Amino acid sequence: MTANSPSEQELLEMHRRMVLTRCLEETLGEMHKAGRTRGPIHRCDGQEAVGVGATAALAAEDFVTTTHRGHAVYLGRGLDPRRVVAEIFGRETGYCAGRGGHMLLGDVETGMLGGNAIVGASIPAATGMALSMQLQGAARVALAVFGDGAAQTGICHESMNIAALWRLPVVFLLEHNAYGLTVHHSAQSSVPELSARAAGYGMPGETIDGNDVVAVFQAVAQAVQRARRGDGPSLIEARTYRLEGFSTSDMGGYQPEDEIAKWRARDPIMLSRARLAEALGAARVAACEAAARAEMDAAFETALADPMPGFTPHAPSAPYSEPPDGGGR
Numbered sequence: 338m339t340a341n342s343p344s345e346q347e348l349l350e351m352h353r354r355m356v357l358t359r360c361l362e363e364t365l366g367e368m369h370k371a372g373r374t375r376g377p378i379h380r381c382d383g384q385e386a387v388g389v390g391a392t393a394a395l396a397a398e399d400f401v402t403t404t405h406r407g408h409a410v411y412l413g414r415g416l417d418p419r420r421v422v423a424e425i426f427g428r429e430t431g432y433c434a435g436r437g438g439h440m441l442l443g444d445v446e447t448g449m450l451g452g453n454a455i456v457g458a459s460i461p462a463a464t465g466m467a468l469s470m471q472l473q474g475a476a477r478v479a480l481a482v483f484g485d486g487a488a489q490t491g492i493c494h495e496s497m498n499i500a501a502l503w504r505l506p507v508v509f510l511l512e513h514n515a516y517g518l519t520v521h522h523s524a525q526s527s528v529p530e531l532s533a534r535a536a537g538y539g540m541p542g543e544t545i546d547g548n549d550v551v552a553v554f555q556a557v558a559q560a561v562q563r564a565r566r567g568d569g570p571s572l573i574e575a576r577t578y579r580l581e582g583f584s585t586s587d588m589g590g591y592q593p594e595d596e597i598a599k600w601r602a603r604d605p606i607m608l609s610r611a612r613l614a615e616a617l618g619a620a621r622v623a624a625c626e627a628a629a630r631a632e633m634d635a636a637f638e639t640a641l642a643d644p645m646p647g648f649t650p651h652a653p654s655a656p657y658s659e660p661p662d663g664g665g666r
C-alpha cells in the first residue's frame with residue numbers, strides 16, 4: 338500500500354467505468370457494421386485503464402482535456418452514459434446538444450474541457466487552463482491526455498517548456514498506444530521512451546504500465562499532488578495498445594497479429610477483473626460488470642430514441658453594401 342493506493346470501493350468503481358467504456362466501444366463497433374454510425378469513430382478498446390485511472394485521480398474541481406479517442410476519459414470523469422451516447426449520435430440531449438459528436442464532447446460542469454480532433458491541441462488547452470488557475474490563485478489542476486503521435490508536434494514542446502518554466506499546475510499524460518494513424522512509434526520518435534524528454538524541460542517524467550489501472554491512478558495522483566502544491570508539471574507516459582485499429586474506417590493490416598495477441602493477453606479489464614476477484618470475490622465483480630453492461634445498453638436505447646436537434650433558420654441577412662465613407666479604407 339502506498340499513500341495513493343485506491344480503496345476497494347474506488348477499484349470497483351474504476352472497473353465499472355472501464356466496463357462501461359468497453360461496452361460503449363463494442364456497441365459502436367456493431368452499429369458501425371450495421372451502417373448506423375456516421376463518420377469515423379475512434380474506439381479505445383484496450384486503453385480504458387488510462388482514461389479511467391487518470392480521471393479517478395482528479396478532484397471534482399479539476400479539469401481534463403482529451404483527444405479524438407476520448408471515450409474512457411468522458412466516462413472515467415463520470416459523465417452520464419446516456420448523454421455521451423446521445424452526443425455521439427447527434428441528439429439534442431447530448432452534452433453539446435448533438436453539435437460536437439464523439440471527438441468534441443465537452444462539459445463545463447465537470448471540468449471536461451473537451452476532446453479535440455486537432456492532434457496535439459489537448460496539450461495547450463490544458464496548459465492554458467493551468468495558467469488561468471495559477472493566475473487566479475486556485476489550487477485546481479488540469480490534466481492533458483494526448484497520444485504518442487501528438488507528442489511529436491511543436492505545440493507539445495512549447496506547452497511543456499512554458500509549463501515547466503512557469504510551474505503551471507498541469508499533468509501531461511501521454512497515452513502511448515504504439516501508433517499514430519498507421520505509423521509505428523519507432524518511425525515517429527527519435528527516442529523509444531518519450532518520458533525521457535521530461536528531463537529536457539526540467540520536470541519529472543516516468544513510463545508506466547498503461548494497462549494497469551492502479552499504476553495509472555497512482556502515477557497521476559502523485560503528479561496531481563505535485564501540481565496542486567505549486568511544484569509544477571509532470572510527464573507520465575502510459576504504455577498501452579490500440580486493439581481495434583485507428584478508427585471504424587481503418588482497413589487494418591499494419592498491426593502484426595502477434596503484437597495484437599500479446600496485448601490482448603494483457604487486456605486492462607482482464608487484469609483489473611483478476612485483481613478484484615481476488616480481493617472481493619468473482620461474484621461481486623461479475624455483478625458489477627453486468628450492471629455496467631445493462632446501464633450502457635439502456636443508455637443506447639434511451640439516447641437513440643431522443644430527438645435530433647431542432648433547426649432554427651436564421652433571418653436572411655441584409656445584402657452587403659459599402660458604408661458611405663468606404664469603411665475607412
Ligand SMILES: Cc1ncc(C[n+]2csc(CCOP(=O)(O)OP(=O)(O)O)c2C)c(N)n1
Nearest residue numbers: 406454455456484485486487514516517518
Ligand atoms: C494537426 C493534425 N494533424 C493531423 C491530423 C490527422 N490525424 C488524426 S489522428 C492522427 C494520429 C494521432 O496519433 P496519436 O496522437 O498517437 O493518437 P491515437 O490515434 O493513436 O490515439 C492524425 C495524424 C489531425 N487530426 N490534426
Ligand SMILES: [Mg+2]
Nearest residue numbers: 484485516517
Ligand atoms: Mg497513438
